[in-house]
């Protein structure tokens with residue numbers, strides 16, 4: 001019987017933890033108190049993102065699969081692929097303008113994806129130092145980043161080209177660190193949230209080019225009608241296109257969680273042609289970003305109530321893409337094992 005390789009799984013581990021027997025490390029992202037350039041280290045495609053304020057916060061995200069991967073460097077990107085999944089990571093050094101280097105980095109990733117044959121991009125993460133600060137030309141760095149990304153995406157996919165779930169969040173150093181996952185034969189479906197304007201259609205007041213990402217992406221084996229693994233993008237207290245509850249972290253949490261629940265809901269999945277439904281209790285590998293350290297307890301208690309007791313949840317204190325946002329949350333709702 002043909003089996004579809006469905007062994008892609010992300011986990012949060014202690015640094016240096018080995019994969020279980022029979023499993024292989026496709027990629028490793030260490031959240032550190034400094035940045036570490038993309039490279040193959042001990043045979044593993046690896047990058048360190050400066051996201052921790054001190055050693056207590058150190059945590060490592062690993063992406064494991066069933067087949068032994070091949071790893072290497074392509075231009076400035078480190079990558080690994082196992083025949084079904086591709087992991088790729090890069091860093092753009094700190095600079096006065098990101099538009100051009102972001103365009104080039106995306107170009108390189110698109111080239112790699114097409115050369116190696118992993119056309120379905122599942123999920124992208126971007127960690128952007130000084131995300132709310134002005135660049136050398138006075139443009140906010142997040143907007144500068146969005147400009148370069150939109151130009152690269154337009155060139156490859158055309159203006160209507162669909163992008164997967166993403167995160168675009170602050171970091172504590174190292175320019176822009178970013179990584180992505182792609183698949184060869186899995187079925188990818190991008191989801192929107194009826195409570196939110198699709199990010200690619202945001203009005204100009206948020207920047208010259210909109211952020212190109214979907215609210216969630218579902219990855220399923222070919223032939224599966226259900227949702228598969230649902231990767232929920234970085235989600236915040238935005239209704240329509242506007243930030244809601246400026247200055248009130250508890251209310252921002254509520255709106256954020258309600259947005260995530262809406263994206264995953266049966267009603268929303270059905271509206272995207274998917275006969276399935278998920279709840280916040282299904283989410284795993286939850287990353288919570290908060291702007292102010294002093295909000296940690298409030299955010300933690302909202303998350304403890306909303307998510308499963310067995311979900312892995314990590315908290316990072318970093319800036320968020322809009323200066324009026326205090327919290328942003330992402331997660332993955334895996335499909336039930338066959």
Ligand SMILES: O=C(O)c1cccc(O)c1
Pocket residue numbers: 126166167168169211212213233234235320321328
């Ligand atoms: O620009 C992004 O890719 C992005 C995606 C999700 C949340 C966010 O703050 C930003």
Ligand SMILES: CC(=O)C(=O)O
Pocket residue numbers: 199211234235236237238321322328
């Ligand atoms: C979180 C965020 O920035 C957005 O949804 O646009």
